[in-house]
Amino acid sequence: MAVTTESLKEYAHSVGLDLFGVANIERFENAPKRMHPASIMPRAKSVIVVGKRILRGGWRGIEEGTYWPTYTYFNYSGLLNSFFIPWGSYHLACYLEDHGWEAAPYYPGVPEAQPTREPLRQGEAAPSVHLAIRIAATAAGLGEMGWSKVFLTKRFGPRQRLHAVITDAELEPTPLVKPGTICDRCMQCVRGCPGAIPHIREGKTVKIRIEDYTYEWADVDLGKCTLMYHGGDPRTSPFLHKDFPGWKFDVTEQEVSEEAAYKFAWTLSTAQWRATDEFPSGYVVEGHAMIRRWGAGGSYGVEGSRGCMRSCFNHLEKTGRIEARFHNGEFIKRPRWLLDSKTATRQEA
Secondary structure, rough: OOOOOOHHHHOOOOOOOOOOEEHHHHHOOOOOOOHHHHHOOOOOEEEEEEEOOOOHHHHHHHHHHHHHOHHHHOOOOHHHHHHHHHHHHHHHHHHHHHHOEEEEEEEOOOOOOOOOOOOOOOOOOOOOOOOHHHHHHOOOEEEOOOOOOEEOOOOOEEEEEEEEEEEOOOOOOOOOOOOOOOOOOOOOOHHOOHHHHHHHHHHEEEEEOOOEEEEEEOOOOHHHHHHHHOOOOOOOHHHHEEEEEEOOOOHHHHHOHHHHHHHHHHHHHOOOOOOOOOOOOOEEEEHHHHHHOOOOOOOOOOOOOHHHHHHHHHHHHOOOOOOOOOOOOOOOOOOOOOOOOEEOOOOOO
């Protein structure tokens, strides 16, 4: 039996994957060498992008300010990204191999973390090639980039994680999604974010062109974004208030790179400290350390995508721009919590 886009899609759904799309290799003509699928498989003809939903309920505890582990463990870099999707991707690659085609499952890396290296083959890409998985998903016709740089699908809005399979099988590409089909630039992501997404009037955008379409989104301040998301922001992490009483740190005033922000936030959350009467746990930030340990992939999302995901899908569901529907109505049901950038002292607490 010949392998077709339709037969692969049917198989992908049978092994538990929610999303499936195909990009032909020509759609990556403008990609840099270290982000090009052909740098991994020179004879690649197609890139299959697959995904599974992030559970809406996975954010409920963070939204209410009561429970953090579900999002990290099931939905972020825990089981979803490190087991649930790779299981399906692996079996999809096996299906291709059983039909005589080479297939390389791709675990989404971070193109931002590519150290300067010399190519191992003259004229070729240097090691540490990483696809921009959200752009690959756009090229595979799964959806479009939202204003906040988060990838949106017609089915779930921003609620999915993505993987890919690169293959030398020549497959029929999935039609591209026209820009503006899902994202209506309502700016709910900007209003909900603690301060990393530029407003449209600032004119800071990124643009890419795939075939006849130009996709554009905000040039997000990834330093601030990383500080907030990974637990460096007292406004969105109550755990800092416990372990750094009397400390003031305003993330919106910081001008740091994404890498520097990672170094700061991850050090706070992974490092241990001597046990004392004041801080008996032996961790620098006990709550962050526990969340990280519960995440099967070792990463954690303390801030929980307040604007770029939660505010976004709340708007897209409410306005009917995506297919997801829930009997209980809007996700955001009451005024949202946001703490002070100065933590309370022991006396105040």
